[in-house]
Amino acid sequence: MDYIQRGTKAFNKANWALFLAGFITFANLYVSQPLLPTFAEEFHVSPAVASLSLSVTTFALSISMIVVGSLSEAWGRKSLMTISIFAASILTLALAFSPNFETILVLRVIQGVVFAGLPAIAMAYLGEEMDPSSLGIAMGLYISGNSVGGLSGRVIIGTLTDLYNWQVGMIVLGVISLMISVLFIWMLPNSKHFTARPLQIKSLTASLLQHLKDPSMLCLFGISFVLMGSFVTLYNYIGFKLMAPPYNLSATIVGWIFVIYLVGTFSSAWFGSLADRYGRQKMLLLSIAIMFTGAILTLNGLLSLKILGITIFTFGFFAAHSIASGWVSKRATHDKAQASSLYLFFYYFGSSVGGTVGGIFWMHYGWGGVIGMIAVFLVVASLLSFLTYFSRCPNTR
Numbered sequence: 001m002d003y004i005q006r007g008t009k010a011f012n013k014a015n016w017a018l019f020l021a022g023f024i025t026f027a028n029l030y031v032s033q034p035l036l037p038t039f040a041e042e043f044h045v046s047p048a049v050a051s052l053s054l055s056v057t058t059f060a061l062s063i064s065m066i067v068v069g070s071l072s073e074a075w076g077r078k079s080l081m082t083i084s085i086f087a088a089s090i091l092t093l094a095l096a097f098s099p100n101f102e103t104i105l106v107l108r109v110i111q112g113v114v115f116a117g118l119p120a121i122a123m124a125y126l127g128e129e130m131d132p133s134s135l136g137i138a139m140g141l142y143i144s145g146n147s148v149g150g151l152s153g154r155v156i157i158g159t160l161t162d163l164y165n166w167q168v169g170m171i172v173l174g175v176i177s178l179m180i181s182v183l184f185i186w187m188l189p190n191s192k193h194f195t196a197r198p199l200q201i202k203s204l205t206a207s208l209l210q211h212l213k214d215p216s217m218l219c220l221f222g223i224s225f226v227l228m229g230s231f232v233t234l235y236n237y238i239g240f241k242l243m244a245p246p247y248n249l250s251a252t253i254v255g256w257i258f259v260i261y262l263v264g265t266f267s268s269a270w271f272g273s274l275a276d277r278y279g280r281q282k283m284l285l286l287s288i289a290i291m292f293t294g295a296i297l298t299l300n301g302l303l304s305l306k307i308l309g310i311t312i313f314t315f316g317f318f319a320a321h322s323i324a325s326g327w328v329s330k331r332a333t334h335d336k337a338q339a340s341s342l343y344l345f346f347y348y349f350g351s352s353v354g355g356t357v358g359g360i361f362w363m364h365y366g367w368g369g370v371i372g373m374i375a376v377f378l379v380v381a382s383l384l385s386f387l388t389y390f391s392r393c394p395n396t397r
Contacts, residue, residue, distance in 0.1 A: 002192055006134035010189050014129065015138055017188035018122050022145030024085045024177045024184075025118045027153030028092050028111065029057060031173060032104075034158040034255045035166050036236060037243050043101035048359025051236050053101075053108055055352040058232075060112025062348035066341050068116040077125040077191050084117025085184060089177035096170035119146075119344065128193045151261045158255020211339050216331055219384045221346040223284075223324050226377040226384075227291075228347045229354020231317045233377075234295065236355045237362045237370050238310065247303055260311050264318030271319035272326060280330075284323045284385050290316030292378045295371050320381075321347075327388075 004010045032039070032053040040050040071080065091111045098104045122142055130138045153173060160169035211217050238257070242249045267287075275283040294313030298306050328343045354377065361369035 003131040004129050004134065004138075004189065005131040006138075011130075011134060011138070013187045014189055015142070017184050018126070018138075018142045019145035019148075020180045020187075021081060021085050021118055021122065021184050022142055023149035023152065024088060024180050025115055026146045026149035027156070027173060028088050028177060029061070029115055029153075030054065030150050031092065031153045031157050031170070032057070032108065033235060034154045034239060034251060034258070035161065037239050038161060038166055038251065039101065039104075040240075045101055046359065047237065047240055047362050048356055049101075051355050051359045053104055054232070054236065055356045056105055057108040057112040057115070058348040058355070059352035060109045061115050062345045062352065064113045064116035065119065065344055065348075068121065077121050077128070078188055080117045081121050081125070081188075082181070082185055084114050084121075085177070085181045087111075087114040087117075089174055089181055092170055092177060093174035096167040096174070123340075125191065129189070129191060147261060147265060151258050154258040155255045158251045161255075162250050162252040211342055214331070216388050217328065217339065217342075219388045220324055220328050220331065221343060222384045223320075223381050224343050225346040225350035226354075226381045227288075227317060227320055227324065227350070229350035229357075230291065230295075230374045230377040230381075231314075232351040232355040233358030233370060233374055234298070234310070234313060237358055237367070238298075240362065241367050242303075242306075257307065257310065260307075260314050263311055263315045267315045267319040268322035272322045275323045275326070280323050280327050281385055281388060284320055284327075285382060287316045287320035287323060288378055288381050288385065291320065292316075292375065295374050295378070299368060299371055 004014055036047065036050045036053070039045065039053060040047050043050075068080065088111055091107055091114070095104060095107050098107065126138050126142065156173055156176075157166065157169040160166075160172055212221075235258075239251075239254045241247070242254050242257070243251070271283050271287055291313050294309045294311070294316060297309030297312060300306060300309070325340070325343055328339050331339070354373075358370055358373055361373045365372065
């Protein structure tokens with residue numbers, strides 16, 4: 001069989017194409033996060049309402065991922081990924097011309113739906129087209145594109161908002177995304193091992209329900225929900241805290257704080273290997289404890305310690321996410337792709353719920369209230385981790 005192998009021209013083109021596609025998706029997905037204080041001021045809405053510009057997107061994404069993954073089984077991989085990134089890029093351009101906040105929310109819901117076309121399909125494409133010996137590095141390069149995109153989108157929009165305004169930032173990011181989309185079409189090899197299958201809604205629903213009836217899987221899905229809810233809550237409202245007195249940081253500086261994400265590249269790989277050696281439950285609990293420590297440290301008034309706390313929190317989050325998502329794949333005895341889709345559904349649903357509810361705590365109780373909510377979420381995550389052990393989840397050691 002003619003699979004794509006490492007070292008070949010096709011391998012390089014395929015990986016660059018998916019790296020860039022991941023960049024587009026996650027740069028545009030999180031583009032509104034650094035703008036929450038700006039939206040709140042310009043459109044005269046509360047921080048919780050401003051956070052909907054991200055929450056409605058991740059909610060739509062969470063729902064759509066399960067559906068789009070199934071559609072690709074019948075309609076193909078490359079075509080749906082192409083539609084996804086082009087539509088996402090055009091919608092970012094449209095956001096720049098939104099006359100009001102309500103229009104922004106509508107466009108962001110539509111973006112959430114089209115965003116699902118990449119993460120739900122890219123891994124399936126790699127699994128089908130890559131030689132097994134080259135799959136690991138290919139998957140790693142794709143995921144790195146996701147993280148680099150999420151970081152770059154925040155930095156680009158934050159910097160351009162300071163220099164000009166947020167509309168200019170949206171236009172620039174949209175144009176860059178469209179240019180990259182053209183490269184994607186040219187660079188990504190057509191599928192050679194994809195075989196179209198008719199949609200089987202009944203069997204799909206049955207297998208999803210089987211995963212949801214597994215107590216251990218439910219615990220892992222719950223962990224996904226509260227971890228991402230905590231993570232997005234902290235990053236949603238840290239901008240409000242740092243752009244207000246006594247710090248008075250600019251949108252550019254706050255945008256560059258997201259460079260902290262890079263520590264996650266290290267912690268996810270390192271704790272993944274530690275989990276293999278010492279057991280997933282132990283390392284997951286340690287990761288959650290690290291997140292808790294970082295969150296508490298952000299309560300300190302010193303800016304340097306606050307940034308250190310965010311860094312520690314981020315380190316722990318990516319470590320925990322790496323362990324929990326890998327645990328789902330190990331636990332699933334059938335339809336692993338669907339199990340992963342369910343994990344991502346709860347992951348992004350947690351982002352939507354936590355990110356918005358956190359705004360209520362911010363408005364009524366300030367930064368201490370935000371950290372209090374995060375602390376409760378992390379305690380729940382720890383309890384769910386213990387429950388995976390008592391429900392005889394394998395690979396806990």
